[in-house]
Amino acid sequence: MLNTMLQAATGMAQFGGAVGAGLAAIGAGIGIGLIGKGAVESIARQPEASGDIRANMILTAALIEGVALFAVIAGLLAVLSK
Amino acid sequence: MLNTMLQAATGMAQFGGAVGAGLAAIGAGIGIGLIGKGAVESIARQPEASGDIRANMILTAALIEGVALFAVIAGLLAVLSK
Amino acid sequence: MLNTMLQAATGMAQFGGAVGAGLAAIGAGIGIGLIGKGAVESIARQPEASGDIRANMILTAALIEGVALFAVIAGLLAVLSK
Numbered sequence: 001m002l003n004t005m006l007q008a009a010t011g012m013a014q015f016g017g018a019v020g021a022g023l024a025a026i027g028a029g030i031g032i033g034l035i036g037k038g039a040v041e042s043i044a045r046q047p048e049a050s051g052d053i054r055a056n057m058i059l060t061a062a063l064i065e066g067v068a069l070f071a072v073i074a075g076l077l078a079v080l081s082k
Numbered sequence: 083m084l085n086t087m088l089q090a091a092t093g094m095a096q097f098g099g100a101v102g103a104g105l106a107a108i109g110a111g112i113g114i115g116l117i118g119k120g121a122v123e124s125i126a127r128q129p130e131a132s133g134d135i136r137a138n139m140i141l142t143a144a145l146i147e148g149v150a151l152f153a154v155i156a157g158l159l160a161v162l163s164k
Numbered sequence: 165m166l167n168t169m170l171q172a173a174t175g176m177a178q179f180g181g182a183v184g185a186g187l188a189a190i191g192a193g194i195g196i197g198l199i200g201k202g203a204v205e206s207i208a209r210q211p212e213a214s215g216d217i218r219a220n221m222i223l224t225a226a227l228i229e230g231v232a233l234f235a236v237i238a239g240l241l242a243v244l245s246k
Contacts, residue, residue, distance in 0.1 A: 011091025
C-alpha cells in the first residue's frame with residue numbers, strides 16, 4: 001500500500017514535469033519569436049545595420065534560451081524521477 | 083488494488099506528457115510563426131536583403147525549435163513511462 | 165472495483181492524449197496561419213519576390229509542422245495506451 005502511494009506520487013511528478021517543460025517552451029517560443037520578428041523587420045528597414053541588429057538579437061534570444069532550457073531540464077528531471 | 087493504483091499513476095503521467103508536448107508545440111507554433119511572418123514581410127519590403135533576413139530567421143527559429151523539441155521529448159518520455 | 169480503477173486510469177491517459185494533440189494543433193494552426201498570412205500579403209505587395217517569399221514560407225512552416233506532428237504523435241500514443 002505504501003509502495004503504491006509512492007508510485008502514485010511518481011505519476012504526479014511526471015505529470016508536472018512534462019507540463020512544466022511544455023510551459024517553458026511556450027515562453028521561449030513567444031519570446032524568441034517576438035525578437036526574431038523584430039530583427040528581420042529591422043534589417044528590412046535598415047539593411048546596413050544588420051550586423052548590429054543580429055548581435056543584439058542573439059544576445060536577448062540567448063538569455064531567453066538559457067532560462068527556458070533550465071526549466072525544461074527541471075521538467076525532464078521530474079519526468080525521469082522514480 | 084496496489085497494482086491498479088500503480089496504473090492510475092501511469093495514467094496521470096501519460097496525461098501530463100501528452101498535454102506538455104501539446105503546450106510545447108503551441109510555443110513553437112506561435113514563435114516560429116511570428117518569425118516567419120516577419121521574414122516574408124521583410125523580404126517583400128527589402129528584397130535585396132533576403133539573404134541576411136533568411137540567415138537571422140533560421141537562427142532564431144532553430145533556437146525555438148531546440149527548446150520545443152526538448153520539451154516534446156520530455157512529454158514523450160512521460161507518455162512512454164510505465 | 166480494481167478493474168474499474170484501471171479503466172479510470174486509462175481514461176485519464178486518453179483524455180490527456182486527445183487534449184495534448186488538440187493543443188499541438190492550436191500551435192500549428194496559429195503559427196502556420198501567421199506565416200501564410202504574411203506570405204500572401206507580401207506577395208501582394210511585391211509580386212516579383214514571390215519565389216523568394218515562398219521558399220522562406222515553406223521553410224518556417226516545415227519547422228512548425230515538425231514539432232507539432234511530434235506532439236500529436238505523443239498524444240496518439242497516450243490515446244492508444246492501455
